Amino acid sequence: MSGSNVNLPPGFRFYPTEEELVVHFLHRKATLLPCHPDVIPDLDLYAYDPWQLDGKALAEGKQWYFYSRRTQNRITENGYWKAIGFEEPVLTNTNIRVGMKKYLGFYVGEAPAGMKTSWIMEEYRLLSSDSCSSSMRRSSKTKTHPKIDHSKWVICKVYERSSDEDGDGAELSCLDEVFLSLDDLDEISLPN
Template structure:
């Protein structure tokens, strides 16, 4: 998948519901996404610091999104194998439910990367939110809700965002002043309202919440 970048002021900042009920659901069902913003990567083959370069959407916002096929630790078991060549991802806290219209549609798991061999690896600042589909309508329709998970990766720094801090990386004028509009990636530059309307008309109404693109 070709890499793309968003113009200044635009952020790929979907909510938990949007990640599960739009992106992950359509991935599992084999449906087309309006914007190909999330790469499919076998996350556990790589160290977390190698993953940013594998994102199809390049940005200085220090968070990255990936579809990951489920890799079971044991062939007949339900536990996921989260070991990597450099360490392992360890669960932190309890799973949180994601609800849409008072219905549970997904689970959100927090994991921390530990460098070294389990169980004595060294905790790092790399964090993963793993989103899992819990929509039983997929199962009744013949789809495996466990085929993929959607993962958000970021590196924690400090105690979190300061009050009033703006979302996203600082603007660098030098990166954009000589860029012609014709140089914009087709995934972004080609989005027109009539194309969006046609896409929505061709899509069934299945409780999908469209992703939000923020313009600051």
Template sequence: MEGLPPGFRFFPTEEELVSFYLRHKLEATREALLGLIQRVMPVLDIYEFNPWDLPQFAGDLCRADPEQWFFFIPRQESEYRGGRPRRLTTTGYWKATGSPGFVYSSNHIVGLKRTMVFYTGRAPKGVKTEWKMNEYKAIEGEASSPQEIPVAPRHEFSVCRVYKKTKTLRSFDRRPMGEIIRSSHTFQQGTISEDDHHRHHQEMASSHQSSPPFVERASSSPDSSGVSEDHGTIPLQARGLGSNTDMEMLLSDTELFLPEWEQFWS
């Protein structure tokens, strides 16, 4: 992310994607906040493009992220007419995989999650690629159990996370362990979706009050086994920085952006 010290990433949990970003986008009542959200999560009909072309359209604060990109997807014309969404691109198509899941906030269901894989060619002879996507939809109100979920989730916008499956550990999989709360569950008890290993760790209420839900320092040590003991701190001599003065300059640039979020996060 431009203007932020090395190690900072846009790193939202599933709960934050649905309860904060998607909710505010659907409500569309806070223009200043929507302008900030646009910088990390723009509106884009991703099906107009092939997945490898999507990073260039990411928010200006996340465009350089090599691992994952976030977008709001507007409702398609076919859905307005009661049809199914069209997930074809010029070279292939997105295919749903596994069982749909739920997104939880304080033990209440706030959204639905579906995982998709991109195939080149046309069904049924498409060739599976390493490109994947998680799509999230919000529901009206909250539900404490699957039986209470409304028949239709909100479709004006959904939010998606596009990423490329690799054999290396991505920052999205390196969340500090802390207090683990399963944020997505499958519809059928005992069924584990293909993408279930992407568990998001919900933040403690106190941390929510102290910082906006968009940046976190990811562990970069190859010996850390994916867990950074000092994930809440920044070393004075970070990668590529030779002096404290360099870090102070970067932190000064960061302060130009972070306070804008703090007024909306309470």
């Protein structure tokens, strides 16, 4: 695992479920409870373009994880993150809603005329303290922390979606997509 300064045992892999991201990591971060191992770093996402995350965020394969402060300003030096689709609930295996997930796509250039890239972010947030499930309230010890603002922190998972996920079989990087978008696609032949 690159990008982390933690001493983890050999063979450690970080493949959390959405429930684990929200309940074990994000909820503990928001309620100031310790999380062991403490592997996910805090990062001001909007200071970096997605291709600059390597070495700054927790990397597992071609996915990067980090905590960030929730903000409406999602502008980086070379582009911006824009919400795509609707927020989806994050459910436990017993169908209790514990958080929300939002998908964002990265666009190069200035809003709103930027060029879409293949970079995707899944941003996970906790429910407001009024609507938290009773199981989350019990673990947060609300008697000692009566007014915790769960909305300050999010946990982000960033990755570059391959073109295979779109079903066309060709793999293009972010820069390939920018280059191809400058030309008429009918005049370009891609290798098979």
